[in-house]
Amino acid sequence: MARRRLVALVVGLALVTTLGWGRVPERARAGQAAGVTILFDTHLHGNLTGSGDVTMAHYAGLIAQRRAANPGALFLGAGDDLGSSAMSSIFKGRQMVDAFNAMGLDANTLGNHEFDYGPDNFLEQARAARFAWVTANVTDRRTGGPFGEEVGVRRFVIKEVNGVRVGITGVAWLFTSATNAGPNLVVDDPVTALRSLTPRMRAEGAQLVVVMSHLCGVQAEAVAAQVDGIDAIIGDHCAERLKEAKLINNTIVARRGDEFDALGELTLRVESGRRVSFSYTDHEVTKDTPVDPALTALVADYRRRLDAELEVVIGETTEPLDNRRPVVRGAESNTGNLIADTLHAWGKADVALQNGGGVRGERIVPAGPVTRATILEILPFNNTAALLRVTGVQLRAALENGVSGQVGTAGKFPQVSGLTFVYNPDAPSGSRVLSVAVGGRPLDPAATYTLATNDFVAGGGDDYTMLRDAEVLIPAAAGPLVSVLVIEAVEAAGTIAPKVEGRINTGR
Ligand SMILES: [Zn+2]
Numbered sequence: 001m002a003r004r005r006l007v008a009l010v011v012g013l014a015l016v017t018t019l020g021w022g023r024v025p026e027r028a029r030a031g032q033a034a035g036v037t038i039l040f041d042t043h044l045h046g047n048l049t050g051s052g053d054v055t056m057a058h059y060a061g062l063i064a065q066r067r068a069a070n071p072g073a074l075f076l077g078a079g080d081d082l083g084s085s086a087m088s089s090i091f092k093g094r095q096m097v098d099a100f101n102a103m104g105l106d107a108n109t110l111g112n113h114e115f116d117y118g119p120d121n122f123l124e125q126a127r128a129a130r131f132a133w134v135t136a137n138v139t140d141r142r143t144g145g146p147f148g149e150e151v152g153v154r155r156f157v158i159k160e161v162n163g164v165r166v167g168i169t170g171v172a173w174l175f176t177s178a179t180n181a182g183p184n185l186v187v188d189d190p191v192t193a194l195r196s197l198t199p200r201m202r203a204e205g206a207q208l209v210v211v212m213s214h215l216c217g218v219q220a221e222a223v224a225a226q227v228d229g230i231d232a233i234i235g236d237h238c239a240e241r242l243k244e245a246k247l248i249n250n251t252i253v254a255r256r257g258d259e260f261d262a263l264g265e266l267t268l269r270v271e272s273g274r275r276v277s278f279s280y281t282d283h284e285v286t287k288d289t290p291v292d293p294a295l296t297a298l299v300a301d302y303r304r305r306l307d308a309e310l311e312v313v314i315g316e317t318t319e320p321l322d323n324r325r326p327v328v329r330g331a332e333s334n335t336g337n338l339i340a341d342t343l344h345a346w347g348k349a350d351v352a353l354q355n356g357g358g359v360r361g362e363r364i365v366p367a368g369p370v371t372r373a374t375i376l377e378i379l380p381f382n383n384t385a386a387l388l389r390v391t392g393v394q395l396r397a398a399l400e401n402g403v404s405g406q407v408g409t410a411g412k413f414p415q416v417s418g419l420t421f422v423y424n425p426d427a428p429s430g431s432r433v434l435s436v437a438v439g440g441r442p443l444d445p446a447a448t449y450t451l452a453t454n455d456f457v458a459g460g461g462d463d464y465t466m467l468r469d470a471e472v473l474i475p476a477a478a479g480p481l482v483s484v485l486v487i488e489a490v491e492a493a494g495t496i497a498p499k500v501e502g503r504i505n506t507g508r
Contacts, residue, residue, distance in 0.1 A: 050260030078235025079111025109170020167206025336415025347452030357411015
């Protein structure tokens, strides 16, 4: 090589390098490492506020802070955002879309609670979104394409971050029968869907493949093990939180819980278009987190509108509603019947059970107008409905548990629908139930019954441990809020007249 040519080459290289630093993003320098940071996730269940005075403004503030520290960072969701909350029962999830638009969410996926208010509402909210909705396996039966394709839902998107092309999709559990998703929505097997989509994303230029997961952790890990070529699976339908990310079949699996507890930060280091290493941090969100002022204003505005809506009269009761503590925890109460009957109707169940401790307010609500606030005073907890299949033996054991505590005090006392029972409060705890009838016929220990209840009881709370072994027909994670069900029941009925009618009797 002539000396002159060598000099020209060196000068040329220097020029390219200089230009590279100055103008060409990091990616163009072959062999150099680039960092892709993913902040996750959403999974906020229609809430703009969390526990401990934390709001979306804190969450957004933390995201802004982490974005400033990691230029180009993506903020990705995990679904279950449009519902379910008291706010969503009024605004139908639009409050979340507005918040995400303001926060610059990059992409979200379709979870079960996107369909709490039906498929048309999802389409309407998706249309208002300025972020991408993507799903690998939620499908429109009529087209075979992603559900909502007509409003912009895609199987995946590719975003360029610091010169790296990041392919983003999402995946959900088989939620169809547990939601109001309607007849046109089907959920395909996650493994099959991702096995075909991942190579397609690579073929269309994705150098990294990131999956926003609306699966439970075990399922997500099975996907990681069975599908090659996924760089990261983030998010969790079951709200589980891992302090450290896992590596399974070269796929990073990270979950940060749900609502406003934490923010996940996953950084992938990429060299020559390939992932070479990663780091993961799980950030706590507290009320001391600096807020994002734009979100402070948005949250305050929606809260004002919510407060006004809560005072709207939704119906009338001709009977006083008795929620006094010793009553709901010690005897059949007409408020308990209203709630249990609502669960019973929602689940089209044989029977329903609501624990008395979940019924609050602790007063007699006089006959007259009922507002949304009245119902939220009675049901202040964010309990969701669940549908189980139990044996006669399990159902009897559940009632036995319900009356096993200090009657009048213990929160486990059952308020019921679809059944009647007799018990002796003076008998030893554990052998108080004398007889049970379901739909007017004696309980058959060998038969099975569908039981609608709340997530607390279904999960074995208040010693209802026998229900943890029951077959789950609609998991609590997919169920609507019990409070919202009761609000809707009162709205639908216009006038209610719940009475004590001999469902729970003592054999004294
Ligand atoms: Zn979910």
